[in-house]
Amino acid sequence: MSAVVAGLVTGLSLIVAIGAQNAFVLRQGLRRAHVGTVVALCSASDALLIGVGVSGVGVLVQQHPAVLVLARWAGAAYLLCYGARSLWNARRPQALHAASQQAGGRWAVAATTLALTYLNPHVYLDTVLLLGSVAHHYGPLRWWFAAGAALGSLAWFTTLGLGARAASRVLGRPAVWRVLDLVVGVVMIVLALRLLLG
Template identity: 50%
Template sequence: MTTYFAGFFLGFSLILAIGAQNAFVLRQGLMRAHVLPVVLVCALSDAVLIAAGVAGFGALATAVPGLEWGMRLFGAAFLVWYGLRTLWGAWQGGQAMQAGEQAGSLQMAVLTCLALTWLNPHVYLDTVVLLGAVSSQYSDKFLFGAGAACASLVFFFSLGFGARLLAPVFEKPQAWRILDLCIGVTMLLIAWALLRG
């Protein structure tokens, strides 16, 4: 079980930082809109990426130098679009939503979540390369990967469904504007960091 918990705590520490995906899950949780599908997409995507890293896919990312730059470019372009869209919503202010209001379709929520997950090069570097490399130090690397995948499941379900505890704060439209402003700026900063390498 030591191997499992090593994977769990390393996996948890890697996804704990606020990023584009986490900000999106938090926002969906606050709106109580499509939370279960969104957290499942995040957790299952992480599980696939962790499995690929443990199975040795990380070697491909280092063997093909242009792959990382391409992923950075597409990821940054998407983050710029999403960040500007969120900032525009914060600027307008008329689109402020009450907690519990359905915002957008299920299909759009899932597609946005998939894009924020799979177009983010950091997810490949952290989840596939780093976790894959660390797992090779353990005799049962698949147990290590299972621990990391469980950490992802626990984190995203806690973030998505725990966000409703903040609902009283977000009954005020101004709070939604501040959240959108913070999310938009975060997306643009991450895009800038991706382009700078």
């Protein structure tokens, strides 16, 4: 049980910080658009990456830094485009509110979710390498640690997505949407610049 709790706490400490993925989950929740799909994909991706790290594949990623460099550049380019689009939308008070009426189909939302997840090199550093290394300190209990970390991810994304969805009626004013688009745009661009600067 202590390994599960340690995994839960460690996993939550890594994913709760504001990032591209969390901003997108929040945005989709406020839009009330395909929230279940986004939460399921984020949680399943984290569980997969945690499993990869705990199984020892993180060592291979560490030995081939070119993989992280490629992910860094691709992720930075994607985040810059996404951030610029959000800032463009923020210039009009009705922009995000109008966009919420046509938030994109399930496949487009799924593709964006997967891109924000797998093009982020921090996900490999945090989830695969860091959680994988910490899990190995638990020896034969490392899979319980992994289960706790995956449970933390599921709890966080469910709370964030469904909480935003529940609050969307209160936060549905155009001014709030405009601020959200501005914040999302700035966060995405700052993250992209941090990736480019190493």
